Amino acid sequence: MDGLEDFKERALKEKKALFDELKELNSIRRKVRYVVKTHTRWVDNTLIELFLRIRLPKEKVSVVAVGGYGRRQLNPHSDIDLMLIPDKIGLDDVVRGIYDFLYGLGYECSVAVRGIDECIEYAQKDDTIKTSFVDSRFIWGNVNLYHNFEKTLKEKILPYNVEDFIQAKIEYLKQLHSKYGNTVFVLEPNVKEGVGSLRDYHVLLWISKALFGVKNAIEMQRIGLLSSEDYSKLRDALYFLWQMRNALHFNANKKNDVLFLDLRRKIALNMGFNDSTRFSAEDRLMRRYYYNAKNLSRVVDHTLEGFLKKSSPTFVFLDDRIKINEKLDAERFDDVSCVLEAFYYSALYGLTLTAKSLAKAKETFSNLSKHKSDYLLAFLFRQLFSLNKDISQAVRQMHEVAFLDRYIPEFGNVCCLSENSLYHKYTVDEHSIQSLANLEELFSYDVPRTFVMRLSYIWKNLSPHDRFVLRLAALLHDIGKIEKSKHEIVGAKLVSTIADRLHLGPYLKEKLVFLVRHHLLISRIISTLDVDDPKTIEDFLKIVDKKDKLNLLVLLTYADMKAVNDNVWTGWKESLIETLYLKATYTFENRDYDEFLKINAKASREKIKAMLGKCYHELIDTFPDNIFNDIDDSTMVKYIKDIKDTSKSVFAYKDDKTSTVKIVVYYKNIFGIFNKISGVLACQDINIITAKSYNLNNSMIVDVFNVNLKDGSVDADSIQKMLHEVLNNEFDLDRCMDSKRNKFLSRLERAKLEMSLQQVDVKVDNSVSDLYTVIRIYAPDRVGLVYYITKVFAEFKLQVGMFILDTKGNMAVDTFYVVSEGFKKIYSPKLLELIKSKLYEVLA
CATH class of the missing domain: 3.30.460.10 (Beta Polymerase, domain 2)
Structure with a gap:
């Protein structure tokens, strides 16, 4: 020793x-x-x-x-x-x-x-x-x-038990793939365990050793388990993934197998990638990663399929799959159209193509670009996209074999293109296919009395022409992102050319261009404007001027938002979109939506009175009509009973379905109260997701906050006690907030915060509302943000009439409708610049 x-x-x-x-x-x-x-x-x-x-x-x-x-x-x-x-x-x-x-x-x-x-x-x-x-x-x-x-x-x-061992390894791989979204096109890939990762190769190797006693991929090629082409793809992918994993380990000086967003540029440069005139080094890195991961995944699937199923010299149709004849020739147009026809039948009957058939299809489509304007291919493509069946599986396989990339090169330009933002979970092409899949899921949606159920009904009853154009719009709505800015405008120009190449008539072409050009319209309105403002509806209907356009656009909005990430389509946003949709629908039908809301609120009020009894009637009558339209009757009963039967001012209700908490505050409507409440919540490490305020006619307010918590619990009594101390000048909110700055941020969160700070912006708009000045703020999302913003408003004696709190990845997009102390819009350039300057100061 x-x-x-x-x-x-x-x-x-x-x-x-x-x-x-x-x-x-x-x-x-x-x-x-x-x-x-x-x-x-x-x-x-x-x-x-x-x-x-x-x-x-x-x-x-x-x-x-x-x-x-x-x-x-x-x-x-x-x-x-x-x-x-x-x-x-x-x-x-x-x-x-x-x-x-x-x-x-x-x-x-x-x-x-x-x-x-x-x-x-x-x-x-x-x-x-x-x-x-x-x-x-x-x-x-x-x-x-x-x-x-x-x-x-x-x-x-x-x-x-070699068969059990092989089955266990395949099941293990399936579970890993499910954990990482069943796609290589994720924003922050795991190079060891994600789809198309090193673990895919390990599973292939373990099964090969168990079956054939081989030691590595070279031996697999020597005995014919891998073709020369597959071996070459596998080797290149392994070298790339080893290199990336090495770079991640060296950079972190510890084990790290995830390419986090803030590491992209450093890893790209470490691996020898440089900026080009069109793509950044990190764009080039991610494209190469997705290319190699996709190749590795396909080779592994193809090879394992060959292990587990006996192959015959000719291809046949199986019970659950389609095999394509291996003698098809890429030089023969008839064979190219036959392969597309096979995809049509795969969608019609819900079958998938075998891995070998996919490889043959890719080979057959190698010369597709010279046929992309052919009438027969356009007819087959339109027939497939018009089917009253779920076509998402067939479209995904068409993407895997590069049909979509070659038939619509504009879509190929965004293949493997990722965005330098935590808002989007997937690459552009994967996001587009996920959007299409979200439409297809509406075929089987069956949750009654929901707005999505209404969307499901609209989707199922579309004409074949509208179903075709909506699916094509879902696939192509983001192709303009190749230009990095105003992608909806760029995309609209591109799809106009594509429509001509696909021989679409003027009716379908106009709808396709409209959907791509305005696919962000509804999400932008609900995120930044008051849907209850008549001017919002008036401006909306200048663009969406027909009921069929409205139906298609709201379906595309649903599909697009759900495909962004797991947190974008929320119950709150669904209700706002429903309100916008119903207001527009009532206008098309020459009916008064506001009158409908008034009648609906009256009915809810009377129903709740009957449920609670006379002692609650006086309190119920103090609530405004809009709260009864925003909140369902059973929840309102709960709120009213808690307010009436207790001396408390703050109540907390946990939603087990969404893992969020709803905090309801019933308090005197005094100037700056919302700022005080938001500060109290921030001091207790409670992050506000959305909020809405209701003025009662008894000089009280009800503020409803949807919040996220670190530990999933909230103490309403503690919030009420701190609020009381703040209002009595017994607790210093500013001192508390200063102590909270960046306290809970990890290294990665700090890096993301620094990236977000570069995008801080304040916009003032006096045109979107007849009554209010609209101030829209883009800033890093963090605990206490609303407090700092509303504190500035309080300093300038601004009244907040309405607010919309929204997040896009790590960025908050918060919109406030404000008026001056005299309840007038703010036009003074000097005052507006002072307000903006102060906001920039607190946001940085």
């Missing part, structure tokens, strides 16, 4: 020097394999020297590497997994020594001690242990012990 500490210090210095060298080499793609192999070899040699120094008897033990270390694919901060096979000796002290040594070098490790019989027993009980044995490699010690283990592995461990 003499000199062990000195050895550890030397090894640490060697490791640092090695990592400095490997970090430089990792920027060169062809050196990536050398990087992981060299790291593995250094660990081997270091461990062997350790065993010699601690005098581990070589003839009494065999040291075996397992896992990624066993595959000789050791990334900078990968775990080191070892198995010691002893020959009748105790190894407890040795195991502790290895742990301590490797931990001292900065490695996570596992060291297992198992005899040959134990290996058999554990492998039969635990699929994970059996998998680790598949990747085993001899390092040092008694080689005969290892040969005995290797023989046991081949004869007793791998053959045992």
